[in-house]
Amino acid sequence: MKKTFFTLAMIATAICSFAQRNSDYEYEVECLGVELDGSQTLRIWGVGHNKKDAVEQAKKNAVRTVLFKGIHGGLSGCNTKPVVFEVNAEEKYEDYFNVFFMDGGEYLKYVSMKDEKRINIFKKDKEKEKCRHFVKYGITVRVSRSELKKRLIDDNILHK
Template sequence: MNQKMINLSIVFVFIFSLSMSAQTKKQKKMAGYLITNYEVECMGTGMDGTQLVKIWGFGNKPEKAVYQAKKNAVHAIMFKGILGGKPGCMQRPLINDPAATEKHSDYFDLFFEDGGRYLQFVSETGDGTMDRIKVSKKEYKVGIVVSIRHSALRTELETAGIINKLGNGF
C-alpha cells in the first residue's frame, strides 16, 4: 500500500511538471518572436521618419543580446509603443489589433527570424555606447541606442496588409 502511494505520487509529479513545461514553452513563442519583458525609452527623433530609442536585450553572449535588443526595438514600435524617455517618439504602437500576431503569424515568423527583415528597419547609432550587465553565469543584459526607420516600417506593414494605410482607417 505504501509503495503504491509512492508510485502514484511520482507519476503525479511527473505529469504536473510536464504540463507546466508545455505551458511555459507555449507562452514564450509568439509568431517568430520570443516574448520578453524588455525596457525601451525614447532618446529623440532623427531625420526622415526615424526614432532613436534605448533598448535592452538578453542573451547568453553580449552579441546575441544586441541582436535581441534590435528585435525588441522593432517589436516595441510595432506592438507596444514608446512611452518613456524624451518627447518626440510615437507613443502609440503601429499595430493596434491584439489578434494581429495570430492572423499574420506566417509573416511575423519570417519577419522576426534570426537575420530576418526586421534588421532592415533598425541600426545601431554611431556613438558606440553599450551598457552591458552580467545577470548570471550564462546571461547578459545589454542596452544600446538604435535608430528605427519608423516611416519605412509603417509602409512595410501597410504593403503587407497588416495595418491600414494612413487615411483609410477612418
C-alpha cells in the same frame, strides 16, 4: 511574539524569492529622440547567451516595441502609439512575423546602430548584467517607423 514575527518574515521571504516574472514582453525601452525622417532613436535592452545574441535580441525588441507596444519611456518626442493597432496582430499574422523576426530576418532593414556613440562602448561593462547563463546588454538603435509602416501596408498587414 518573536517567533511569530520571525515565521512571518521567513514566509514572506520565501514567497518573494519564488516569484517569477513573465518575460514575453518585459524589456526596457527609452526614447532618446526623433529624427527628421520620422525614425526613432531608442535605448533598448536585450538578453542572450552572449553579447552577440543579446544585441540581436535588443534589435528585435526595438522593432517589436515600435510595431506593437509604442514607446512610453524617455523623451516625449517619440510616438507613443504602436504602428499596428489591431489587437493580437502578432498572433493573427504569426507566419508573417515569424519570418520577419527570424535571426538575420527582414526586421534588420528597419533598425540601425547609426546613433551608437563611443561612450556606450565604455559604459557597456557597467550596463552588462549577468544572471545565471545569460547576459543583458543595452544598446542605442534607430528604428525607421515610416518605412516599417510602408512595408506593412505593402504586405497587407496594415490597411490605409
